[in-house]
Amino acid sequence: MSFLFLSHFTYAGTTQNIGTNIPVDDHYGLALEPTPTITYRFLPPAIGQQQIEQFIEQSPVLETIKQLSQRRFIFSPSLQIVFGSEDGPLFDPVTNSIHIPYQFVIEARKRFKNKGRISNQRELNQATEDTLLHTLLHEIGHAYILDRAIPILGKEEDSVDNFATILLLNDIARGDEIAMNSADLFALEDLDIDSFDDADFVSEHSLDLQRYYNILCLVYGSNPNRYQRIFDELPVSDRQQQKERCPEYFSVINQGWLHYLAE
Template identity: 55%
Template sequence: MNRYFIFFDQLVAKKISPKFLRASSRLRFICALLCLTLSCFSYAGTDQPTGGSYGLALDPVPTVNFVFLTPANTQQQQAKDIIQHSSILATIKQLSQTRYIFAPSLNIVFGSAKGPNFDSTKGQIQIPYQYIDQLLEHVSKTGAYPTQQQRYQATTDALLLTLLHEIGHAYILDRAIPVLGNSETTVDNFVVILLLNDIHRGDDIAINASRLFSTQALNNSNLRNNTFIQQHSLSQQRYQHILCLVYGSNPARYQRLFDSFPLAQRQQQQRQCNGIYSTTYQGWLYYLDN
């Protein structure tokens, strides 16, 4: 682009007619404007091969924002650290660029006084630090996770499921998706489809987090008094439905998932779950791919 500017400067030096110079100045301005515009696009995107030639590919913009309120004590600071040192934020952000795209952006507020819940009036998801503390305590009391790293991983897995659940409610409202049945089952489907198709270890997260949230697991836990748990605690029927979706996504891989079930129930699940998963997957992809 600089060689064009040099050319125009040479014209000026040779005292070309004022009329021509006026036209040249206008052309120079247009060139400069075009250069600026292209540089802005280049900054925002990357050059990638497109159909055998190089084209401009704009980087997708995240459509969720994370807000961290100031922790009030050491325990809340620990909860904040657990979130920030996990892969949760990167996962939620990436999915907001490709799967659930919000306009305007959806705010996720950590450290709120209420929640977890989706506040439709404020357009935000609220997650108290206390809830994360309760999750960690609940995970520790199960005795299934001997190391601190395993307990933190189980806690963040359960938190990811919680966040996806609330994002599901927000997404249904944002896209005006019709819910012809139980809204919690609809959101469960949304969560499991994302876990199985877009998230590393999503199958383990779906199975393990659902067990942590089952009514039986929460019977002797302080977590059972949380408002979110009281509203969303997994009944045995919902838990089996989640297992059914996981099994149906790959029957050969998850063939032992129903081994603890009575024979007749196990056979019924194995017959039905492939079709249930296929229908659920196709239904949600209609929205998530558009």
């Protein structure tokens, strides 16, 4: 199967919130200088990982997460995000911490670069940042479900994919593009699979291609007029079915998560 990889790269200049003098982040459009309910810790990188550590430290993604932690997912005590762990990405409920290996970011970057979908370094950096943001929001979703004792009917992994995507679509400038870049990584990972075995079907995660289409469905449902061609890779009958289903699907998922997210 071929995949429709959309170009999701736009670059906003520095701006301000309308009606205020609060500066906003020039990548993600959120007010700066928050008081975090999320903290960061960087473990010493291994040889060859120093550049990725610096990339993450300098990324606007960290400021965006801190901003969201002020009004959408407030943690007390604070939630720690550890970069450079050996295992992950994962949320550890025992230590109330999220772990992101440097190698995960390296591998995501390689996938975008090697599949020929990125035309320059700027787009590669943007796709990597977008994937990191969605991944962090996904893991924060696990922490938030535990912290607020939110009932989950179905796979929790699917629920936190939705958590991340709904936050992007509601709160983040160019959030739809960020969501689609992160979805593209799932599609790229699916291309590496030659066959499935039983372990793939009993996993707590849905298949990569299912996660890809689920994110696209939410993006389309949030703005059908803008994304008329988002399902062009599908057969006509499936394409029409998605266009009929996804607006209602987005509405249900959106209302469900906004009920639990602080504001």
